[in-house]
Amino acid sequence: MARAASTSLGALRRAVYPPACVACGEFTDSEFGLCGPCWRGAGFLAGALVCDACGVPLPGQDAGPVHCDDCLRRPRAWSRGRAALPYRGTGRQLALALKHADRTDLARPLGRWLATAARPLLLDGQVLVPVPLHWTRLLRRRHNQALLLAAEAGRHLGLPVLPDALLRRRATSSLGHGGREARAQALAGAIAPHPRRGAALAGRPVLLVDDVMTSGATLVACAAAAHAAGASDVRVLVLARALLEP
Template sequence: MLESARDVAIASLVALRRAVYPPACVACGALTDSEFALCGPCWREAGFLLGALVCDSCGVPLPGQDDGPVQCDDCLRRPKPWSRGRATLPYRGTGRRLALALKHADRSDLAKPMGRWLAAAARPLLSDEPVLVPVPHHWTRLLRRKHNQAQLLASEAGRHLGCPVLPDALVRRRATKSLGHGGREARAAALTDAIMAHPRRGAALRGRAVLLVDDVMTSGATLSACAEAATLAGAADVRVLVLARAILEP
């Protein structure tokens, strides 16, 4: 908890510095040559996954090299309710700081570079001209945070990809507690019947390939609930795209 508070405080200081001394690294505030960029050390620490061997289902990085689609052990044991997935970077170091800043420090400016990174990671998922659908927030959480970070990311990624974005095709009909510290089963139970297709606008998912967008994937419980809701609404295929992928211990 203290570590998260420290990360948010750093992100707020970075935002203040950027308002007075542009251009600066979006992660640490060090001077950079261009706007909305990372400095050299933060870029190296980020460990971008573009071009790396990753699980074709959940996007988690894998050791070794392989020419074809591969899946991690967890996805082989517990198949996901979506077909393919990608992440931009691992949820640690730079990736963790950026994700927390977007979520908790009112750093909506971060969606601009993040959307560009997401668009690059999404390239293998673009067959069948998918629509981008952000993971929904409950209205009470929107009041507290002022924005849905998944919607900000989806809008920016969609702009780069030329793909339509359906910001309210899915809705969260009841509030859920933070899932950050629960186990896999607890996370899944907390989301039972929490997410559904919008009674009217969810019809736009029928027959379409859907690309779900979120900021962080941990166990995948939230994305699973969204994928199941999209499938029930008639989506032809569901894929997932996240900014950061947490690497869980087996």
């Protein structure tokens, strides 16, 4: 009886509020999904050839781990990395909506896509750690998009999330338009293990979670902090990966 009532309520809700594309609002067949054009514009990276270190899409169909030229020139502070989407088209639209338009509802589908992208990175005993926000920015934005993504991905993966293991000790200016060196300089000393909760990372593999990776400067700072806390391995998982910079 309860199951039948739930089914009826679900049908009524869908009749009143039909499923819509999370990107453009067009009607779809299922909830929390994409319409055909937005799906094609997303360019999902699961199963594609990507750099094993930073997740950027690469041309070709080579088998086995490969690295982009950028990661060969500048080895990363983490061991492996993946992204769910390229930071363009649908991926860029959704990342910006989650971050700046209060579309916290997007965490549900985006976290599911992140969990799919994370499969090659999983290790026994792994914990998910979102990139931290400074408290002043969190006060203005009212949510940490990295934490929303990590919580939903962790639910799908069955992995614990440690939201306060890392601490952003000082506010930093927006890193979106600075060069690689400027971004690294802005983040120097800004992120550290939490004085108490950071100890939970000791001896454990860590999967850092963020919304967008551009130069990787923020993730470098987080990886350094996780290693300082004693993490046995650090890997990175992002919703969207920007194209390589010169």
